[in-house]
Each structure stands twice: as C-alpha cells, then as structure tokens.
Amino acid sequence: MHEKKESAREWKHLQDISITSSRQTCVFHFALFFHVSRYLFFYSKNNLQTKFIFFFFNVINILEILFYHLFGCSHDWDQELVNSILNLLVSMSNRSPELSLKIEKNGGSELCVNVMDNFCDSREIVINACMLLSNMGNAGKNNVIVKMGQQGVVDVLLSIVASQCGDATFVLEPIHTLSILTGDMNLAKNIASKGMHSICTIAKTHMSNPEILASVHKLIGFLAFQPECLRDIVQHDGPCMVSRVFGTQKKKENKRKQKKTK
C-alpha cells in the first residue's frame, strides 16, 4: 500500500516537470527509465529479460546525457525565453542611458556575447542583442566599448556578418553595432583587419539596397578616421566600391532623365 502511494506521488512529480528545455528532457527521460526499469526489476527478479531492459534503458539515458553535453548546445536556454528577456532589456535600455549602464554593470555585454554565440542563426535574438549592445555602447562611451572588446564582441559580430552576408535585414543591426565599436582605436583596427572583406562583400551583394549601403559606408567612414585602417580599406577595394555606388546612382538618374525627356 505504502509502495503504491509512493509510486503515485512520484508519477505526479514526473507529470509536474515541464518538458521545455533539453536538460529537463534528459532528466525526465532518466527518471522515467529509472522508474519503469525499477518496477520491472522488482516484480520479476530472476527474469533475465527484465534485467536486460533495465540495463538497456540506463545505457541509452547515459548516452543521451553524454551526447547532449558533448555535441549539443552549451546552454539549455529556451530560445523564446531568451528572446523575451532580451526584448524587455532592450525596451528598458531604450528609455535612459542610466538603465543601459545598469544592465551593463550586471554583466549585460557578456551575456549578449554568449547569447549571440549560442543563437547566431536566430534573427530576432541577434538583432535584440545588437540593439542592447549599441545602447550600452552609446551610454557608457569608451570604457564600456573597451570592456565589450575584451569579451570578444567583435569576433562574434564579424562571424555573424560573414555567415549571413546574403540577408540584408539580418546584417543591418550588427553593422550598426560595429560602427559604434569603432569608437575604440584597437577595436577599429581589429574590425578593419578581420572584417573588411565581409563588409565589402555585403556592399557588393546589396548594391541596390540604400539602407544597407548607408550603414556600410557609415562603418567604413568611421574606420577611415584611424590611419592604420586605411590600408585595409584600400586593399579590399573600398574606394572602388564607393565609386561603383556613385556609378549606379548616376545610371539611375540618367535613366530617369531619359524617361522624362521621352
């Protein structure tokens, strides 16, 4: 009788666990396998078949946990949860620079880097994290920017920019954040040396998108303030790219004029 009550309580506890994150799923599976195998083992002690099931279930679960920790994501955060928290933080940081600084003091920049690293394919998360970083960078000026640089923001942002070159809406906000990070000389040099190629590729692939062209040229303009970056800009056909933009604009104007005269 006591055994039955205990099992009912345990089963209720299992039902109460919300299976939303992957670590919880692992724990749930482990608990389920353990209970099933324990009952089978209890009711037929001398049966070899049940002993095999007991062994099989537990080996599968251990493998599941091992695979999750070795090859799965490094955090068991729920994507939607992360997105909603970032939404709240962005709306707070938009209100005042003091709040942005407070978020930064609580480890905001470090978390943004981790989040972008883990969810680099999620457009919403990357855009929100970039907006938060931009707000913090604008609020704290140079000190915060230097701190962000130490946490490896530039590398993460450049890897996102390089991997999502074709998607203009995805790349727009990271480029804006990069242009804020150029406030520090060392970071500007780093961006120019590591990311100039992907920045120019974006400009070349989105020649007809004025929004992305404006933000790319703003970034190149900020980089050009540092004399050390000029070599990288020239090496990657920066001036040629600017003249090409002017060329396409002139062609468009000429076409318009021709249409008007007709």
Next chain:
Amino acid sequence: MHFFIFFCIFYFYIQVPVSEAPDSVGKEHHPMRHGEDTLQVIHNEGATHIVLEAIKSFEYNPSLIMSSIDALLNITEDETLMETIVRDGGIPIVMEALRR
C-alpha cells in the same frame, strides 16, 4: 501563479479604470476604488514584487518566467512603475534568469 500573471497581462490590454463590482466578494479586503488606472492598481497590489519573486524562485520553469517577463514588459510601459521595478532590483533578477 500562472493565472495571476496572465490576469495582469490581460488587464493591461483592457486598461479599464477600476471600479468596485456591486457584488464584490473581496470588497472588505482592499481600499475603495475610485476609477484608478488598472496598471497602477496592479502595481499597488504588489504585482511587480510577486512577478519578480516568481522569476527568482521558479528557476526551472521557462514558461512561467516567460509569462512573468511579458507581464514586466507591460508594466514597464509606465515610466514611474519602471523606476520602482528597477529600485526593487528587477534588472539583476532578469539578468540572472538569462544567465541560468
């Protein structure tokens, strides 16, 4: 707890000035309502504190944390309420939720 947080979100969207229902059961347990802002009443009743406590204590329940964050997002629409959330230590609690 879920119900309470959904209630907060729901009432924020309605935004009707609060007045006492004629056959209200809880009439004796709170001060008289005189058409105050719904959001203000929710805050006065200690909703923000409860929501922050929920985020802090139910660390392994992402759905509850998400609902709480949604409620906070609605409450922070009001400038003064946002200040009180920040004063109550809302930012470290939210950051901690992201860190888990």
